Amino acid sequence: MHASTKKWLITKISSFILIPLMIWFIINFVSIYENDYQIVALFFNKQLTKILFSIFIILAFFFSALTISEIFEDYIKDQKIKNVANKLLNIFAIIMPLITVTGIYSLS
Amino acid sequence: MEEKNNPISPHLQIYKWQISSLLSITHRIVGVINILAITIICFWSLSILLGAENYEVINNFFKSFFGKFLVIGLCWTFSFHILNELRHLFWDLGYGFDLKISKITGVLALVGSFVLTILFYLIGKNIF
Numbered sequence: 109m110h111a112s113t114k115k116w117l118i119t120k121i122s123s124f125i126l127i128p129l130m131i132w133f134i135i136n137f138v139s140i141y142e143n144d145y146q147i148v149a150l151f152f153n154k155q156l157t158k159i160l161f162s163i164f165i166i167l168a169f170f171f172s173a174l175t176i177s178e179i180f181e182d183y184i185k186d187q188k189i190k191n192v193a194n195k196l197l198n199i200f201a202i203i204m205p206l207i208t209v210t211g212i213y214s215l216s
Numbered sequence: 217m218e219e220k221n222n223p224i225s226p227h228l229q230i231y232k233w234q235i236s237s238l239l240s241i242t243h244r245i246v247g248v249i250n251i252l253a254i255t256i257i258c259f260w261s262l263s264i265l266l267g268a269e270n271y272e273v274i275n276n277f278f279k280s281f282f283g284k285f286l287v288i289g290l291c292w293t294f295s296f297h298i299l300n301e302l303r304h305l306f307w308d309l310g311y312g313f314d315l316k317i318s319k320i321t322g323v324l325a326l327v328g329s330f331v332l333t334i335l336f337y338l339i340g341k342n343i344f
Contacts, residue, residue, distance in 0.1 A: 123301050123304075123305065124305060126301075127298050127301060127302065130294050130297070130298055131294075131298065131336075134290070134291055134294045134336050135340045136340070137257070137290075138287065138291065138336060138337055138339075138341060139340045139341065139342065141278045141283075141287055142275075142278055142279055143275075144268075144275060145264070145268040145271040145272070145275065146268070148264060148271070149264050152261060152264055165254065165258060168250075168254050169251070172250075172251040172254075175247055176247070176248065176251070179244055204255060205258075207258070207262070208258040208261060211262040211265055212261060212262075214265070215264060215265065
């Protein structure tokens, strides 16, 4: 399979999985965002929340890295700048979910 | 041939605006806004680790008019991205390429995003 076809397929699969997770998150976020610390902490302490939120964050950053690289492809002319932008994007897409998931799982 | 100064896609300043181009660029902008918002959400979830006292600042922000406005805005950006992404997935399966159908689904995605925003907010607030 061609690398571009593989990238396209992975983008589509991740977007398909991301849709129900976005719905799950936004509804739960609306239900708790105005609540006190205890309720928000209780939400993030649930095992189901930890699993779904972790998958949501990992997939969201993975999907964004794939799709934003396409935006760079369309708008950045200079190849060197494009490479640096893509590398920074990929580093950010790895570090951010890593910190978040580690933080969520260290909640007691 | 000198290509250095050629315009780069998607040629926003050249083509006449239509529903397809409007949704295409909005989809990209909303996608970038969403990942920035998700980054803030990551920090929000991590802020729980700082304890109840520190969380009070965030809680006060969310209870403010601006905080509520941002959350409703997030409901819209998520709604729009979900509906337009579904439109793209149907295209990928080979459906909805007809120009008329494409325009109709475009309008549906745009109007539907506002309806879905209200639904997300009402369901989240347990109003249903």
